[in-house]
Amino acid sequence: MNHPEPIARLIDELQRLPGIGRKGAQRLAFHILRTPREEADRLVEAVRDVKDRITYCSVCNNVTDVDPCALCNGDRDRRIICVVEEPPNVMAIERGGEFKGAYHVLMGALSPLQGVGPDDLKIRSLLARVEAGGVEEVILATNPNVEGEATAIYLARLLKPLGVRVTRIAMGVPVGSDLEYADEVTMHKAMEGRREV
């Protein structure tokens, strides 16, 4: 005997989400079943809204509901650009509270094994921003793992000839992990201890 079809399908869909296994998906499905209609509707609307209203900033590629994004439009120091791999990394650095400059989201990291080359990342637009002038420093805040490190070295080689200072965040962030999970203090220290590449 199986779950009724709509429940089985919801369990299947929930299982596709990262970090959710079979039992977790079943638990969530039955929770949604018990939950008041309005609450389920709010969840559904929130998912739809994110797909409908969120785009990528035409300047820095961060996720946003206005273009350019609040950070690119805001009162930030445009002489410093902090380069990260993914949109959630911007939030991780903002939580550190140390950094007051601008951002550039690469939308990934170089990974020959996964077939991600320079043309798959937002590198050209980063170079264009630096070439347009007014930028004094580029902080490479890619993840402290193999791909992030390789990406940082690759970018440093391209950026230095443009006459800009290129730095890498300090390895205060635990090696082998993901920026998204760094705590505020570690992030702050990493930003403070950045060194010349």
Add this chain to the structure above:
Amino acid sequence: MNHPEPIARLIDELQRLPGIGRKGAQRLAFHILRTPREEADRLVEAVRDVKDRITYCSVCNNVTDVDPCALCNGDRDRRIICVVEEPPNVMAIERGGEFKGAYHVLMGALSPLQGVGPDDLKIRSLLARVEAGGVEEVILATNPNVEGEATAIYLARLLKPLGVRVTRIAMGVPVGSDLEYADEVTMHKAMEGRREV
């Protein structure tokens, strides 16, 4: 700096789900953001469908998309009724594969501390099913914790005067846990070793 409003709202909604904390909700929200539109739509439809199409069986109170449910309509031994607290518990017992009778879902357990009394549970309809005749045994498969045990004792007192055999599943299921998480073998043993109350 905060997340753009639609992302912040999705994170809020996801955090309401059981077992999902702030970081997990953020991870899920950014996953949904990256995911293809069709996949997000399938998730949304699955949630909507569960709310639209799933009801409770008018006989046993289990979740179903047809009424009476597949189990009440199916080729099951109606002389034995297995009483459980919640709909997912039916699935846990079906996984054991031992039981071929009918079910009755109470929709909870007695809990004076949480203000759940006999009138809040589907006890009257259980008694009506037994009084209608043809039932030889009622297996009490409420959870092996304080509330489930109290509910079993309470039901046994009401059912025995009706001239029906009343049994309780064996404590093969680990005490203090929830039926939903029992493995097949434990569930099978528990069903096999049921004893007279």
